[in-house]
Amino acid sequence: MTTCDVIILGAGPYGLTAAHHLRQIQGLELRLFGEPMSFWEHNMPRGMFLRSAWTATQLADPQRALTLENYQMECGNHFHTPVPLDRFIQYGKWYQRKANPYLDRREVTRIESDPKGFRTTLSDGEQITSKRAVIAAGIGSFAWLPPEFAGFPSSLVSHTSKHSDFSMFRGKQVLAIGGGQSALESAALLHENGAAVEVIVRSRIINWLQGWASTTLHYRLGKMTKQLLYAPTDVGPAGISQLMARPDLLRRLPRGLQNRLRKRSIRPAGSRWLVPRLKDVPIHLGRSVVSVAAIGERMKIRLDDGSERTADHIFLGTGYRIDVSRYKFLAPELASSIRTFNGYPILTAGLETSVPGLHILGAPGAWSFGPLMQFVSGTLYASKALTRRISENGHVR
Ligand SMILES: Cc1cc2nc3c(=O)[nH]c(=O)nc-3n(C[C@H](O)[C@H](O)[C@H](O)COP(=O)(O)OP(=O)(O)OC[C@H]3O[C@@H](n4cnc5c(N)ncnc54)[C@H](O)[C@@H]3O)c2cc1C
DSSP states (O other): OEEEEEEOOOOOOHHHHHHHHTTTTOOOOEESSOOTTHHHHHSOOOTTTSSSSSGGOOOOOTSSSSSSHHHHHHOOOOOOOSHHHHHEEEEEEEEHHHHHTOOOOOOOOEEEEEEEEEEEEEEOEEEEEEEEEEEEESSSSGGGGOOOGTTTEEEEEEEEGSSSSOOOGOOOEEEEEEEEEEEEHHHHHHHHOOOEEEEOSSSOOOOOOHHHHIIIIIISSSSHHOOOOOOOOSSSSSTHHHTTOOOHHHHHHHHHHHHHHHHHSSSBBBGGGGGGGTTTTTTTSSSSSSEEEEEEEEEEEEEESSSSEEEEEEEEEOOBBOGOOOOOOTTTHHHSSSOEEEEEEEEETTOOOOSSTEOOOOOHHHHHHGGGGGGGHHHHHHHHHHHHHHHTOOOOO
């Protein structure tokens, strides 16, 4: 059996940047597994734009060389904000080739405890033991289907993350459920792909980002004001953004306050550039779904105002609910040893779980380190914290 110091599972923004940072530790034997940028390529809609600002779309790099600017210069692939999804994927793959050319694309089927630390099994049966294991597997396992929509065939009801190509819905009637970016942008893309789409939103309002106040604070009052109120990580509203950018400070606040700030920072919202694209799409606000039924090849829903809708397909832009025990590759005994709160692992410095040597990066880290962990801009904090933890403690557990 092969051995190494650290294995990293996942080649999205968090896994790629963590591996690049850990490579700076001399003598550390590291293995990185996963398909680069695969969630972005297969589980986000083609034609999507990133919601995050330019500064918040940079993948962390200890030398600050693998930036969006340098990618554009080297590849002649020019774009600006909002960053198109396909360009971001190309940037991520460029980063991977430059920083992590030794990436191993095999799937990890199992991580379990081992007397030496952890044992990782790959899709072809090969096993590797390591002193530490870093999970950067993203949110793909946590797509949330409200119970009333469960149990229907995926040809009739599906989560937005199950699609990247919307052209198959041309000429179809589709209902999109949700009032956040995923539901709204999916609705715009469905409409542009020739589907007849309606959106059902439980809330009475849609929070459109980049409104008058935000635009004034960002652009009209000068660079100094912007820099004072908004951190480059761009998570959270004016002022709160600076706190969200500092997870070590945020962690010291009382839990109730942390929760309130977190909720305020990541409430469901849509980018303002979607407004003109949705002008011909009916959006029903303040409406809940009370019943759902399949009628032959179509779906029928009843809303709380008594009205009914039928459609060829229901699209659920209903978000994600973290529950690390749903990572299929985690051996049940190992998963049950991880201390959690509401499905989130309780992490300590270096994003380490209660199982020494087992780290979890990305969105599952949000309960411990705040909503920054749910975004690309959190890769800098996470990679540095992980590297610090591993170098301070030697390579061993
Ligand atoms: C529709 C949508 C739009 C978004 N837009 C933005 C945005 O504009 N800006 C932003 O900052 N964030 C955005 N996000 C959030 C975004 O998902 C995260 O910022 C980012 O993907 C987190 O990176 P990650 O590395 O944690 O996860 P991922 O990018 O999901 O990467 C996970 C990696 O793990 C690998 N993996 C999983 N299981 C295994 C296994 N068993 N074996 C081997 N490899 C495995 C996958 O192949 C993948 O490479 C968006 C999310 C959604 C759903």
